[in-house]
Amino acid sequence: MIHSLFLVNASGDIFLEKHWKSVVSRSVCDYFFEALERATEPENVPPVISTPHHYLINVLRHRIYFVAVIQSEVPPLFVIEFLHRVVDTFQDYFGVCTEAAIKDNVVVVYELLEEMLDNGFPLATESNILKELIKPPTILRTVVNTITGSTNVGEQLPTGQLSVVPWRRTGVKYTNNEAYFDVIEEIDAIIDKSGSTITAEIQGVIDACVKLTGMPDLTLSFMNPRLLDDVSFHPCVRFKRWEAERILSFIPPDGNFRLLSYHVSSQNLVAIPVYVKHNISFREGSSQGRFELTLGPKQTMGKAVESVLVSSQLPRGVLNANLNPSQGTYTFDPVTKLLSWDVGKINPQKLPSLKGSMSLQAGASKPDENPTINIQLKIQQLAISGLKVNRLDMYGEKYKPFKGIKYMTKAGKFQVRT
């Protein structure tokens, strides 16, 4: 399976290596660097690179390449998924997954990698189990450890390993028992020039933060479970129960986790929360282009559209943009040609707009492509699909937990073609 792992930063330096079998020389990464050079964009490096004796599988997260070295046949997704799990674990432990954080915690990172793989095969990847084996570093604990000489490493087999609920550790205690669920939906859409929707779909997730004592058994039911077309579960969810009753029944892991991700059936019409009026034009022969953009709320169910951010990759021929936003601020990077406009909240009475001119390279012919406009936005307290949680019950424990459900809608990959 996985032989070795190399961590490569944005400038192409290997700053960490770990081997699970015999040592593989780091020169194997040269093939990766070659591919890196060939790729125009950092994300265009092929995830699987074949070399004479090894295969390199890499993922890019947080501007760090995680390059795994493979020697024989293994499902590539297996490795990719595992590498992402490693990144998630680092993020869970250190808050961020940056080169600096990894370097600062190099010993914990090494201990984690040692536990996560044995001979290249995943051993413990559940964060609850890992946290019992290796406690996450906190300032307090480091201080205590240096004074008392105690360690970050658990001496007992994590309780989860042997139980049928490996994602949960036993003996969890909280003074405030609380369970929060965030229903977050993202709209993926492509809107064409004329403003009609080419494709739009809603993807949602339910993220949970559960801090409950003991072994609670939770059930979560929806008012309208039929909306959910395709779902994927955290392993804790009892599938049969869902199949039979459309109820989520589970013993939750301790802490933060993603309970469910879903796709709303495509039969339902997707409400598009904003519309864009645009007029971007270049005239033949002149070195000026016109840029006009106006945003307005469309179907928002009466909620305010917030944190709107518009970005667009302008054609290469554009030298500079001289624009005037009616609200918010805009930036234009003349090197990458990326225009981004931080709009903030949309006020339906006074629609935000961005108008002005673009200067083009003198003498160059008019660019024949029109930029696409990417929009990010947030709508609080609304799940755009209309999904509603009916109730959350707890069994198995006697206390009364505090329960909270939050809804939010975001724009996912929301593009307007011009």
Add this chain to the structure above:
Amino acid sequence: MSASSAFIDEKGGSASEPEYGHDPASGGIFSSDYKRHDDLKEMLDSNKDSLKLEAMKRIVAMIARGKNASDLFPAVVKNVACKNIEVKKLVYVYLVRYAEEQQDLALLSISTFQRGLKDPNQLIRASALRVLSSIRVTIIVPIMMLAIKEAASDMSPYVRKTAAHAIPKLHSLDPDQKDQLIEVIEKLLADKTTLVAGSVVMAFEEVCPDRIDLIHKNYRKLCNLLIDVEEWGQVVIINMLTRYARTQFLNPNINESLLEENSEKAFYASDDEEEEDKKDEVAPLAKRKPYVMDPDHRLLLRNTKPLLQSRNAAVVMAVAQLYFHLAPKAEVGIIAKALVRLMRSHSEVQYVVLQNVATMSIKRRGMFEPYLKSFYIRSTDPTQIKILKLEVLTNLANETNISTILREFQTYIKSMDKDFVAASIQAIGRCATNIGEVRDTCLNGLVQLLSNRDELVVAESVVVIKKLLQMQPEQHSDIIKHMAKLIDNIQVPMARASILWLIGEYCEHVPKIAPDVLRNMAKTFTNEEDIVKLQIINLAAKLYLTNSKQTKLLTQYVLNLAKYDQNYDIRDRARFIRQLIVPTDKSGALSKYAKKLFLALKPAPVLESTFKDRDHFQLGSLSHLLNAKAGGYQELPDWPESAPDPSVRNVEVKDSIPDWSKCTSRKDRKEKKAEKPFYSDSDGESGPTESADSESDSGSGSESASASDESGSGSESGEETESEEEEEDEEEEKKKKRKKHLDKTKAKKPVEESTESEQSSGSEERKRGRKAVKNQKSASESESESESSESGDESEDESEEESESDTDIRKKKTPVSKQPPKQSKKESKKETQEMSLLDLDDFEPAPASAPVTPVNFMSSSLVSDLEGLSLTDTILAPTTITPSGSIKMYELLHRITGEGLAVEYCFSRQPFSPDPNMVAVQIQFTNNTNSETKNLHIEEPRLQCGMRIREFAEIDVLSAGESVTVVMGIDFCDSTQAANFQLCTHTRKFFASIQPPVGELMTPVFLTENDFKKEQGKLMGMNEISEKLTLGEKCVNEHVIVERVTATANLSRVPCGSDKECRFAGKTVSSGCLVLVTVSTKEGGRAQLTVNCEKMLIGTMLVKDIMQALSQ
């Protein structure tokens, strides 16, 4: 923090390294290196753990950055036995990294690991094995082998898992051990815990993937366990099972080809064989379909399906490929949705998924058609994703959706990403060749692109147009003309070459322009790229043949230029063509055919996807992704007997069965029987497990036949009758029946008796006599129920009196056998009443036989009474008299720590009347001092959330030397967490804590056999825990087992139709969840324990406890 400082340290070190590099001659690099490591050595040698830790952290930081730290080996290896666990772990990390280089020194550490292998802590055992197997030192191969073998039969599944991991390590170190390792794999494959399953299959795949025969026995078990295995194991198991299924089952889609050809014949021809195999045919006969899916094939498909909902993309992909390779066409569609879902994931995941979707969409286009829009391309996608999406869109294009797809393509052509634009143009070309209706539209669109400003776009269009024109050149001479004009402007060699080829090929359509083009090209010949030069020669040759008048000289000129070209290909070509076309005296017969050779009608190129036929690689595999065989790739075998031969199915059954079992015919039969549930009911929830059980039974040896009979005799009896039709098995069937009949009558007896016993409430005498017969079968539930109501009444009565004299009554309420004199007259009166009550039912021997038993109102004299009676009975089983002492007394407060006050408690197993959700705990206080103890009571209970305590009423006075017993109730909330409280006397407070064994958290429930089966059927999957065990020496018969089980857990026996199986039922006290226990015994002292309980934690703990009790 310390780690970070270590890192900075190292940084400082590395910064100064180049300096050494400048002056290697001075030896500075060695001395300074030596010096730097010197302080590390000192730290490692110190006796302070913190210094050692610091040093190890710095060393690990060095390793992490790829710096060589091997010279520290001796200093580090010394610390392998360090007490500090973190130091130890880091030493392990170091060892695993460098042991291979320093084999001799590494041997120093071996003894530590060997000691670790015997440690009582399973984590230490496991990690010792892990390191031992990871250090890759060849000398210790025998030690590793031994350790692996031992660990493979370790109690702890975690250690067994580690053993499974160690197998491939040893195999790569010394392939000669393969045979022994396969034995270990075989053993571990039989393991029933989900923890082990994934790892051992991984080992199987690495060591002996071709030993498919090892899987047979475990196939069903693996299918059934699959959903509970951890996700990485799932991937490995699914991939292995895919290959397995390909060798064992028939192609489910064979029908389609068969039906077309000769379904009729196929059907009739198979008739005679159907006789033999009738039960296979039962279901399909009705439907009149020649293909029958093997139920095991169906089992695999059914059990993997829920995993499409996994959060792990690798699992979803594994299931998807399994369905693609194994499922009937009609069912493959379900994977599309899940695969489309994965496209929301990280771009690397998208990349792999799209590759696989591209391959699938060629074979099964319909599957992804509904999701067409999910493959639309966004400008923010990475180029490689865009190109793959384009591939999928092209594959999905058909007459109905082509217009929308082309509209999409139009926007793609305007993209800024030129590679993507080029790919889009090619995609348009492919759509145009595949779908005749849109060919003209596409061609027109592409021609428009010829006026694009971007040369790349134009060039790509030219290439595609060339291919399209080949299909129908006659109608498009104007396009050729247009392109001829373009040649002056286009610089891209491929495009120029394409245009030249077109003009040459269709020079008859453009007779005027062609020579002119050649003239122009001859001028620039020397400056052209090689492919263009070749096409110029080509053009010249073709023109010479068709229009030699105008072009003869030009051709000569071009050929002369080519003759002296630098490229030998071009020189060769020129020479060859000259000989061919220019008629000379010497020229051979070929020149006659020159025209035919050059102007032959060329077939139009077929524009194919690069993903065509990639599905001969297992989808989702690395080899598929690379389209080349990767090392260690296991070919996906073809379906057996794929020829559309009508007898294929039957042959397969014959073929596969000997394969399957390689053992007695008996087993075959069982195999079939296990399959039956699938035919008889489609939902078959219990089917797979049932069959899995009998599967494991059969593994255990010859005796197993009876075991399977037994399972058949119960719930499956309906199917039995069905199977009687079976002709070939008739004889055996009859035998079995007879035996079953016997079993049944045997089984019936106790049941009858117990029912009888319930009816006859009168005569004590008779009951007592009979007690011995069925003591163990006791329907203790009914007993305890009646008792509970009784005691409930009593306590109510008593609570009225309570105010009068507390102590007295408390004694009455809970008389302990230890102090018979305390029993008042009043009690003895009740005692008789109680006795008759007891006698109404079979009474449970366990509490009664124990002399210390604290059963309410049963004095020890009564017990001895009863025992005396039973002793006289001849049918008496020896167990009745063994005072099992099943009710254990636990110490709450020792005499010394309690300053003379000794407190013991036990779980009386009586219902706690004031609150049925509480467990009754009987507490006995003994005052060993010379003075009175007063005001005994409980204070400050500190409880886990949800737990409750009902305290006993305060004991006013406990005089010297006296004992008193009280009952308190604790609601443990079905957890084994301790209830903590303080015991207070008038002078002191003592901290006390009561922790219940899991068996005490339940109360018996009376179930009939059918109810039991029904309930058990509801508690499958995650709720079922099954373990194999070897019975202890004393567990000679059923009675002992029953006794042991009931002693461990407060359960009641469920009547059962077989003497090989004991069933018990109970429910948890607090939440009332059912707890079902089954112990089935087999020959040789082996047994299988199954616990079904919705509360999985309780189930697991219970299994552990019962296992322990039974194996003693």
